[in-house]
Amino acid sequence: MERAVIHLNIADFAVAVETNRSPSLRGRPLIIAPEGAPRAVVYDMSDKAYQEGIRKGMPLARARRLNRNIPVLSPGFNRYEQVMKDLLKETFAFTPLVEHGSFDGHLFLDVTSSGRLFGPSADVAFRLKKIFKSTFNLDPIWSVATSKLVAKVATRLVKPQGEYIVAPGDEEAFLAPLPLHLIPGLTTADLNRLREFNLFSVSEARNLTLEQLKISFLQKAPLIYDWIRGMDPSPVRTFSETASTLSADHEFSNDTNHAGILKKTLYLMIEQICKVLRDKNLHSGETKLILSYSDGLQSASTSKRSPSTSNDMVLFKKCALLLDKAWTRRVRIRHMRLICETLCPPMVQAELFAPETRETKQAALIRAMDRIRNRFGHAAIQAGLTLTGETTSS
Amino acid sequence: MEDPGACRLYIGTSGYSYGEWVDSGFYPDGTHSSNMLDCYIKAFHAVELNYTWYQMPKAPAMERMCEKVPEHFKFSAKLTRTLTHEVQKDLWQKEVLAFRQGMEPLVRAKKLLCILIQLPPYFERSVDFRNYLAALLDELSGLPLAVEFRHDSWVNDKVFSELERRRITLVNVDEPDLPGLFPRLCAVTNPDLFYIRFHGRNAKGWRSGSMQKQFDYDYADQELKEWAERVKTELMPEAAVGGIFFNNHVRGQAPKNALRLMDLLLKKGGGKTPWNAP
Numbered sequence: 254m255e256r257a258v259i260h261l262n263i264a265d266f267a268v269a270v271e272t273n274r275s276p277s278l279r280g281r282p283l284i285i286a287p288e289g290a291p292r293a294v295v296y297d298m299s300d301k302a303y304q305e306g307i308r309k310g311m312p313l314a315r316a317r318r319l320n321r322n323i324p325v326l327s328p329g330f331n332r333y334e335q336v337m338k339d340l341l342k343e344t345f346a347f348t349p350l351v352e353h354g355s356f357d358g359h360l361f362l363d364v365t366s367s368g369r370l371f372g373p374s375a376d377v378a379f380r381l382k383k384i385f386k387s388t389f390n391l392d393p394i395w396s397v398a399t400s401k402l403v404a405k406v407a408t409r410l411v412k413p414q415g416e417y418i419v420a421p422g423d424e425e426a427f428l429a430p431l432p433l434h435l436i437p438g439l440t441t442a443d444l445n446r447l448r449e450f451n452l453f454s455v456s457e458a459r460n461l462t463l464e465q466l467k468i469s470f471l472q473k474a475p476l477i478y479d480w481i482r483g484m485d486p487s488p489v490r491t492f493s494e495t496a497s498t499l500s501a502d503h504e505f506s507n508d509t510n511h512a513g514i515l516k517k518t519l520y521l522m523i524e525q526i527c528k529v530l531r532d533k534n535l536h537s538g539e540t541k542l543i544l545s546y547s548d549g550l551q552s553a554s555t556s557k558r559s560p561s562t563s564n565d566m567v568l569f570k571k572c573a574l575l576l577d578k579a580w581t582r583r584v585r586i587r588h589m590r591l592i593c594e595t596l597c598p599p600m601v602q603a604e605l606f607a608p609e610t611r612e613t614k615q616a617a618l619i620r621a622m623d624r625i626r627n628r629f630g631h632a633a634i635q636a637g638l639t640l641t642g643e644t645t646s647s
Numbered sequence: 648m649e650d651p652g653a654c655r656l657y658i659g660t661s662g663y664s665y666g667e668w669v670d671s672g673f674y675p676d677g678t679h680s681s682n683m684l685d686c687y688i689k690a691f692h693a694v695e696l697n698y699t700w701y702q703m704p705k706a707p708a709m710e711r712m713c714e715k716v717p718e719h720f721k722f723s724a725k726l727t728r729t730l731t732h733e734v735q736k737d738l739w740q741k742e743v744l745a746f747r748q749g750m751e752p753l754v755r756a757k758k759l760l761c762i763l764i765q766l767p768p769y770f771e772r773s774v775d776f777r778n779y780l781a782a783l784l785d786e787l788s789g790l791p792l793a794v795e796f797r798h799d800s801w802v803n804d805k806v807f808s809e810l811e812r813r814r815i816t817l818v819n820v821d822e823p824d825l826p827g828l829f830p831r832l833c834a835v836t837n838p839d840l841f842y843i844r845f846h847g848r849n850a851k852g853w854r855s856g857s858m859q860k861q862f863d864y865d866y867a868d869q870e871l872k873e874w875a876e877r878v879k880t881e882l883m884p885e886a887a888v889g890g891i892f893f894n895n896h897v898r899g900q901a902p903k904n905a906l907r908l909m910d911l912l913l914k915k916g917g918g919k920t921p922w923n924a925p
């Protein structure tokens with residue numbers, strides 16, 4: 254049978270989180286952007302600010318020229334992440350198949366198989382909306398459809414408030430009159446190309462055969478052909494609690510592009526994560542570093558660590574390369590996040606007469622440091638790297 | 648209206664799109680959600696639309712739905728929750744307009760059995776709620792209406808007289824014997840239409856907060872026989888049309904019980920089909 258996919262979308266998520274902290278801002282135009290940064294761009298804005306012409310990614314200076322009276326708040330990425338985690342907890346009560354964006358208030362749930370337990374999908378969506386509203390004072394738009402694509406179009410259609418149930422079998426008719434820009438996956442370049450052919454709505458684009466689409470869109474043509482017919486077999490990507498991750502964050506009190514401070518902070522974050530890994534007898538496989546610049550832009554770099562490790566120094570060597578890779582701009586950095594994924598137990602079978610290497614010496618040193626810290630506190634002993642440079646605070 | 652044979656019955660279920668009805672055998676194995684209505688119309692001639700409670704009905708979707716069913720088929724559509732459960736003082740009249748627009752294709756196609764106004768359990772017979780209900784019925788005038796109360800304070804002759812005066816149907820409900828709930832009655836307030844909703848008698852699950860527990864009930868044959876008798880003797884002689892819907896959807900119990908009631912009514916009718924069979 255067809256899938257039942259729910260899309261929950263908290264419109265202007267960052268604004269909604271911030272106005273919950275400062276209720277006096279509710280109903281007013283509001284911009285979320287890093288203040289004080291010379292080339293800051295708008296990270297998010299309220300609906301009222303949108304009506305004033307403010308858009309995501311717009312330079313803050315330009316937004317201010319449009320209306321100087323709109324208050325500007327700095328983004329709090331940690332807060333957004335925490336709220337997303339809280340929302341996720343509620344959704345797991347209904348299905349383990351939940352996919353979420355990165356702190357953006359978007360959640361997809363596949364409830365195809367949970368109908369026998371929790372009832373019709375529309376009722377599950379409605380109940381989640383009520384839970385989000387009563388528990389977090391967040392009011393999501395919701396939709397129910399047979400695929401992520403159609404569900405997303407449906408929420409786009411009713412934004413900033415409302416709900417939409419697209420009946421199974423009704424997908425093609427539902428999409429037919431809509432403008433093409435509502436179809437997820439179509440880029441600006443795709444839309445411009447379609448406009449060149451005077452194609453503006455889904456029904457117009459459907460007149461093209463797959464072969465005709467291939468002339469302009471090559472390998473992407475089959476995808477576009479399916480999308481405009483409401484066909485999207487992509488699964489709701491399972492969030493597996495067993496494949497857990499560990500992460501550490503640091504928000505610089507003063508934005509910085511000082512290499513020493515960045516490396517020192519990175520090492521402290523690695524120490525924090527590796528201690529947890531060692532306590533849980535786990536190793537980290539994949540590592541990801543995300544830098545958030547003063548202007549609201551982010552850059553990320555990922556590395557697979559093979560073999561996996563929980564050794565501070567080994568991980569730092571790898572992460573220092575990640576920092577070099579991710580740090581591509583001259584703009585100062587506001588926030589740094591390190592994520593360790595693919596956690597797994599360490600290899601227990603050690604060699605009987607293994608020669609002493611640099612890594613085994615480091616491991617012995619770290620074990621000794623752990624013992625000292627366990628007894629006398631974390632500050633009792635520190636790596637030399639963390640003693641240099643200016644003091645930073647979270 | 649003395650002759651029960653003159654009354655046309657529309658029997659069906661509350662909603663039709665349930666995956667578990669495939670498991671229960673009501674729908675053939677492998678039936679896709681998009682084909683469930685095609686299968687449903689082979690067994691029943693009417694359905695209650697639940698989804699109009701969750702979202703404001705949209706005319707294009709209603710039109711497409713009308714095209715999928717045979718001419719004699721009827722829909723009973725639940726009034727949207729923003730007019731019953733989440734009423735906003737300044738907005739509700741606009742919502743009525745939107746609802747009317749959404750219903751227009753059903754009205755035009757003569758496929759609307761009635762609008763089902765299902766009121767919440769906390770909707771007591773207070774001055775404010777009475778005034779709101781009166782205003783709501785005024786705004787919806789011209790449409791066939793049926794009102795379902797979930798609070799026993801509405802069991803009052805004045806209420807029934809007012810419904811009679813307005814030719815609005817009181818929904819007879821079969822639900823558990825719990826304090827505060829509207830009791831099991833057999834009343835006709837509108838000679839055009841009588842209406843029964845079978846919610847099941849699961850007293851334990853009624854206030855569980857889970858639909859799967861609340862409406863998990865399989866009517867015993869004796870319970871259905873008693874209802875068949877009452878329908879035949881007390882309701883059918885009093886109205887031109889009857890709507891009977893089963894809401895105990897869990898595990899396919901609703902279609903099973905609905906088909907059994909149809910069977911019992913057929914026997915009571917001496918073999919004469921009491922519903923508008925095609």
